[in-house]
Amino acid sequence: MRFFVICLCLTCLMGCAKQQTTGAILLPEESGKTGKIVMRSDTSGIMLDRPYTEAVYHPTTGGFLIRKTDPGQVQKTYGSLLEAEPDLPVTSTTK
Numbered sequence: 458m459r460f461f462v463i464c465l466c467l468t469c470l471m472g473c474a475k476q477q478t479t480g481a482i483l484l485p486e487e488s489g490k491t492g493k494i495v496m497r498s499d500t501s502g503i504m505l506d507r508p509y510t511e512a513v514y515h516p517t518t519g520g521f522l523i524r525k526t527d528p529g530q531v532q533k534t535y536g537s538l539l540e541a542e543p544d545l546p547v548t549s550t551t552k
Contacts, residue, residue, distance in 0.1 A: 480513035481505065482531060496521060 485491045485508040494505045496512055500519035503512050509528065512521045532539070 478513055478515070480511060482511040482526060482535075483508060484531065485509075 479496075481494050481496060483491060483494050483505040491506070491508045494512075496503050496505070496514065498514060498519055498521075501521060503521045503523065505512055505523075507525075509526045509531065510523065511526050512523050514521055
């Protein structure tokens, strides 16, 4: 669930940048588990299923640019965003 929140935030930030682009980076959970993200346009689609894979949509071509990144680059680029992420809720059950 955490990587979905991060990818959504990254997509929003990328959309607010000077260039109007839409993209996502798939980040693993703390346990190392990685889910999947599906991105679609009117003419194409892509599924990200490997950690630290980034896809950026280009409206001119209608396609996606896919590139591999690494934890260091993600931290350098989005470190302040990742630090601002709230802690996951803690639940407990007592009897």
